[in-house]
Amino acid sequence: MRDQTVLVSGASIAGPALAYWLHRYGFTVTVVERAPALRPGGQAVDFKGRTHLTVLERMGILDDVRARRTGTTDMVFVDAEGRELGVLGGDFTGGDLEILRGDLAEVMYERTANEVEYLFGDTVTALRDTAEGVRVEFENAPPRTFDLVLGADGIHSRVRALAFGPESDYVTHLGHYYCVAGASRWSDAATPRERARGYAHNTPGRLAIDGGSKAQQMYMFAAPELDYSRTDTAAQRAIVERTFADMGWHTPRMLTELAEFDDLFLDSISQVRMDGHYSRGRIALVGDAAYGNTLAGFGTGLAIVGAYVLAGELATADGDHVTAFAAYDRIMRRYAKIAGTSNTGRFLAPKTALGIKARNWFIGSRLFTLMLKYGDNAANDIDLIDYPTLVDAR
Known part of the structure; x- marks a missing residue:
């Protein structure tokens, strides 16, 4: 049965990882991606x-990822005059191995580009799950039928909305928004591999992170759900400018430079809640589409592990999606619990002055060290089956 056709929606992290493993195991894979090309930086x-x-x-990319790793950066919280209030160590923010999202996507894309069909500049518009396969309609390409459809298209997953129901049924807004601007300028050449320092300033409910003049910026702020288009960069920039207009510190300069960045991205800090059921019929979800928690620190690891498990279970079940999806749901239901343990907005942009002071104390305490240890243990809390060896032995 492993000559099945599989459509993967999304070409960021989980999508190319799925494509790699599925092709290796004998599936015919197509990846559709809304963006016109891989997103850099x-x-x-x-x-x-x-x-x-x-x-x-096991993917054969560990050395490539290490070769393109970024430097470790400590986040230094300062007051309006630049006095140090607390330090969030780079070991927390950067894990064991840190890389730019675009660089990681490129590494994985290069491993699959010659064997996998990529449809850039397109998206899924309709799905009809039948006994013979899933009939898929695209925005641009003609309709096609696939044996399986896998949604790896992020927290705002189109596949999830079409197959499971509206986003409001599965995505919970956690009370904050974040904005990243100028990320494409953060190249490997500009990011030293030695330990560096970045600077952040809080006022109640707001955080601004300054990467330096005309370099990457990040903002975070508390807000109820906002009504704006995720494709309207001007509207997103206006929200940030309005929210941070009176903040002080380096923010006036940052907001002046914000107009120069055309790669601004604003989104809510949200969590996906699927109750441990990531599949329905011939359709399954992986990565942020299934168990996303914005900026929680485990999303990329969950995405590559989820892709590894889903493809491995499909291969060992010889393409029997009912058996494979049930095993995938069971394995990831337990492992993905780690995605529900963090609210980054509340931690980095507390809503009160007392909350900011408590956060600064906490990151220098033994309690914070214990929290880091718990996170490290949770990231490894899975019996990782050696699917490549198991499949090859068959």
């Missing part, structure tokens, strides 16, 4: 512990 993502590194090693 982007914010840094990281891997933690032996489980994540083992999956990268």
